[in-house]
Amino acid sequence: MRRSVSIAGLGVALVLGMLCFGTSQKSHMASAQEKMSTMEVKIDNFSFGPVTLTVPVGTTVTWTNRDDIPHTVVSTDEPKTFKSKVLDTDEKFSFTFSKAGTYPYFCSIHPKMTGKVIVQ
Amino acid sequence: MHPFDIKTVVFAKHAQHVVLIHFPIALFIIGVLFDFLGQWKKQRMLAAAAYYNFVVAAISTIPVVVTGILAWQWELEGQKVKGILLMHLVMGCLSSVLICVVWFIHMRTRRKQEEVMPGYRLPIEAVAVVIVALTGHLGGFLSGVNGPG
Numbered sequence: 001m002r003r004s005v006s007i008a009g010l011g012v013a014l015v016l017g018m019l020c021f022g023t024s025q026k027s028h029m030a031s032a033q034e035k036m037s038t039m040e041v042k043i044d045n046f047s048f049g050p051v052t053l054t055v056p057v058g059t060t061v062t063w064t065n066r067d068d069i070p071h072t073v074v075s076t077d078e079p080k081t082f083k084s085k086v087l088d089t090d091e092k093f094s095f096t097f098s099k100a101g102t103y104p105y106f107c108s109i110h111p112k113m114t115g116k117v118i119v120q
Numbered sequence: 121m122h123p124f125d126i127k128t129v130v131f132a133k134h135a136q137h138v139v140l141i142h143f144p145i146a147l148f149i150i151g152v153l154f155d156f157l158g159q160w161k162k163q164r165m166l167a168a169a170a171y172y173n174f175v176v177a178a179i180s181t182i183p184v185v186v187t188g189i190l191a192w193q194w195e196l197e198g199q200k201v202k203g204i205l206l207m208h209l210v211m212g213c214l215s216s217v218l219i220c221v222v223w224f225i226h227m228r229t230r231r232k233q234e235e236v237m238p239g240y241r242l243p244i245e246a247v248a249v250v251i252v253a254l255t256g257h258l259g260g261f262l263s264g265v266n267g268p269g
Contacts, residue, residue, distance in 0.1 A: 046264045069204060069261060069262060069264070070203060070204060070205055070262070072196070083197075085199055086196060086199060086201065086202075086205060088202065088203050108195040108196065109195065109196070109262065110263070110264050111135070112264075
């Protein structure tokens with residue numbers, strides 16, 4: 001009797017352990033996938049960093065204004081693929097690239113500030 | 121971008137507002153300097169020089185205000201501005217009004233052929249110089265004159 005109880009207990013512990021392992025694996029994979037699909041561009045000192053960003057299709061790129069003055073993020077194509085509002089310090093703008101291609105962009109307040117997103 | 125498109129001419133990568141703004145700033149500040157010197161030295165020539173500076177400064181505020189508003193409407197699609205941009209817009213409009221007020225005071229006095237210019241113009245001119253300088257400072261900050269390249 002005692003033996004069968006301990007076997008059952010061991011079995012339950014094994015099942016619970018497997019469940020926990022599976023869940024942690026899943027969450028690890030999910031966070032890795034999230035990391036893959038979100039990229040960041042920092043706006044600082046009148047420049048985009050990195051200037052050229054290469055990402056896979058479906059990636060969301062987030063621009064964060066770390067500069068003291070306002071900036072915008074506007075694609076150079078017509079009609080505009082993406083266009084942010086005026087971003088004050090620490091404000092963000094995100095865009096998800098669902099098609100492959102090269103997307104040059106600039107700051108409409110400071111046209112000398114340019115960058116490029118290459119979607120593969 | 122078409123080379124004869126108005127947006128290309130006015131903006132492109134050589135924003136005209138940034139270029140034109142230097143005319144009213146310089147003319148007005150030098151005009152005020154002439155006016156103060158004319159008042160101090162009691163010289164009519166300096167007062168006349170001040171007046172003509174104010175005339176051209178007031179005229180040159182027109183394209184500056186127009187290109188500034190067009191930049192807001194076209195480049196930023198007229199979106200609600202805040203922070204430094206809003207301060208620059210408000211102070212820019214105030215500067216233009218003050219420049220025109222100073223010119224108007226001088227013009228009215230000359231038309232009435234009065235010998236003495238009204239004394240209240242001097243504090244108005246001094247305040248206007250401060251507002252113009254602050255507006256220019258904000259504009260320089262916005263345009264990134266201290267930035268790289």
